Amino acid sequence: MKLSIHTRELDLKHPFTISRSSITTQPTVIVELSDGKHSGFGEATTNDYYGMTGQRIVDAVESIRDEIESTTRLEPTALWSRLHERLPDDPFAICAIDQAAHDLWGKQLDTPVYELWNLDISDLPVSNFTIGIDTVEKMVRKIREVPDWPVYKIKLGTNEDLKIISELRQHTNATFRVDANCGWSVDETLRNAQRLQDLGVEFIEQPLPAQDIEGSMHVFERSALPIIADESCITESDVETCANRFHGINIKLVKCGGLTPARRMIQQARLLNLKVMVGCMTESTVGISAIGQLLPLLDYVDMDGAELLAGDIATGVQVKQGVCKYPNLPGSGVELLPAN
Numbered sequence: 001m002k003l004s005i006h007t008r009e010l011d012l013k014h015p016f017t018i019s020r021s022s023i024t025t026q027p028t029v030i031v032e033l034s035d036g037k038h039s040g041f042g043e044a045t046t047n048d049y050y051g052m053t054g055q056r057i058v059d060a061v062e063s064i065r066d067e068i069e070s071t072t073r074l075e076p077t078a079l080w081s082r083l084h085e086r087l088p089d090d091p092f093a094i095c096a097i098d099q100a101a102h103d104l105w106g107k108q109l110d111t112p113v114y115e116l117w118n119l120d121i122s123d124l125p126v127s128n129f130t131i132g133i134d135t136v137e138k139m140v141r142k143i144r145e146v147p148d149w150p151v152y153k154i155k156l157g158t159n160e161d162l163k164i165i166s167e168l169r170q171h172t173n174a175t176f177r178v179d180a181n182c183g184w185s186v187d188e189t190l191r192n193a194q195r196l197q198d199l200g201v202e203f204i205e206q207p208l209p210a211q212d213i214e215g216s217m218h219v220f221e222r223s224a225l226p227i228i229a230d231e232s233c234i235t236e237s238d239v240e241t242c243a244n245r246f247h248g249i250n251i252k253l254v255k256c257g258g259l260t261p262a263r264r265m266i267q268q269a270r271l272l273n274l275k276v277m278v279g280c281m282t283e284s285t286v287g288i289s290a291i292g293q294l295l296p297l298l299d300y301v302d303m304d305g306a307e308l309l310a311g312d313i314a315t316g317v318q319v320k321q322g323v324c325k326y327p328n329l330p331g332s333g334v335e336l337l338p339a340n
Helices: 054-063 065-069 076-086 091-108 136-145 161-169 186-198 213-222 236-242 259-271 285-292
Strands: 002-017 022-034 039-045 129-131 151-155 175-179 201-205 227-229 248-252 275-279 300-302 318-320 323-325
Touching: 002 054, 002 065, 022 054, 022 091, 039 091, 039 285, 054 065, 054 091, 065 076, 076 091, 076 259, 091 259, 091 285, 129 136, 136 161, 151 161, 161 175, 161 186, 186 201, 186 213, 213 227, 236 248, 236 259, 248 259, 248 300, 259 275
Parallel strands: 129 151, 151 175, 175 201, 201 227, 227 248, 248 275, 275 300
Antiparallel strands: 002 022, 022 039, 318 323
């Protein structure tokens, strides 16, 4: 098996701002695994919050090139276990490899990954479209640009959060989800939850800092809206700690290390009666296509990453007005476009 690494810059349609940062481009690392006949692709975007630079991801993948290229019989779960032993602290790199391994595995067997997992795609959750923090006027304009989505996730963490949602509500009847990205206090969360419920908000994602365990328990017991963990649920070991602190978890493939651990996290969450969401990190269609394979297992999904880009770098699973469209192709259905 041959390993190739591609680094790309994903230009965004608009500056994307959350409570702690703002970006206009998103660097990403694409891993390609080839058996000489088929190529599988996986993705890991960079992220300063988690200390995952492009160079760190590339160096981590290169450090296990020997293990990858010596693989003669591809079985993604077994490969993940071997690679994770060597790179326990580099989930972003492992994620890109794991996604590529699943895509190649499906292509070798001429079958979509979700079919190899015996999943039924006849009844799937719709994706939200994310509106980053901006002036109220610009946030309204962003919704008007994509008026037909059934759900919008609104990034909050400003001094005018309730004003933002009140104004946006004047322009759409769609369901809202809000994500404060650790930007609120306990009292702020409880006050906001009551008002947001009246404004048609479905749930609040990660209102408190991840380390505020006592605060999250307090909010869980008293909030008028369900609370979904994001920064508080990174890897498999975090799922159990979210029980009785959150109503659900948002799994990010790059943070947990790929599809292999994500499936185990979903199973564990179900045993704990937690709702399950999978979110994206402004990936291209490479990463979004991997998320698409998990859709039948989810309550909620945020897979709008490629829709936020000025230009994509791949073809595969598409998300239009919140609805996932699968290509008639095996694996994850990804084909990488030539670099400009």
